[in-house]
Amino acid sequence: MKFVIVEQGGKQFRAVEGKTIEVDRLPSEVGETVVLDEVLLSVNDDKVTIGTPLIKGAKVKTKVLDHFKGRKILVFKYRPSQRYRVRSGHRQQYTRLLVESIEME
Numbered sequence: 001m002k003f004v005i006v007e008q009g010g011k012q013f014r015a016v017e018g019k020t021i022e023v024d025r026l027p028s029e030v031g032e033t034v035v036l037d038e039v040l041l042s043v044n045d046d047k048v049t050i051g052t053p054l055i056k057g058a059k060v061k062t063k064v065l066d067h068f069k070g071r072k073i074l075v076f077k078y079r080p081s082q083r084y085r086v087r088s089g090h091r092q093q094y095t096r097l098l099v100e101s102i103e104m105e
Contacts, residue, residue, distance in 0.1 A: 004102055005041040006060050012040065015060050015099045025093035028064050034097060036060040042104060049104075057105025062097040070094055 003016045009024040015036070028034055039058035042049040049055055070092040077086040 002044045002102065004039050004043070004058065004060060006036045007038040007040055008036055015062075015102065017099055017102055019099055020065065021062075021097050021099065022094050023097060024095070025067060026064065026095045028095070030064050030066055032064050033100075034062045034064060036062060042102075055104070059103050060099060061101045061103065062099050065096045065098050067093065067095050 001016070003014055005012055006015050006021075007013075011023070013021045013023065015021055026034060037054075037059045039055045039060065040051050040053065042055055042058060051058075072089050072091050075086075075088045075090060078084065
């Protein structure tokens with residue numbers, strides 16, 4: 001099985017050809033091609049390549065499928081003695097990418 005570990009937005013994702021990954025929102029339109037070139041690790045069956053810190057010449061070509069919001073989380077601040085209560089929520093914006101090809105030099 002061939003897969004790579006790619007870094008995007010300070011987080012690491014496992015990318016496999018034909019599968020999708022969900023990253024933080026990118027400023028790209030739906031249908032555009034995005035190239036992720038920060039490849040940290042590559043596995044092709046028994047051959048493992050580890051970058052120092054990146055693998056030179058490796059890139060992952062992806063296509064933007066859609067933009068969506070994650071589930072809502074509640075943020076509640078509470079101080080019992082001062083009668084202080086603040087409740088708010090947050091929904092993170094994500095981009096779903098389809099991994100089209102993994103290229104190694």
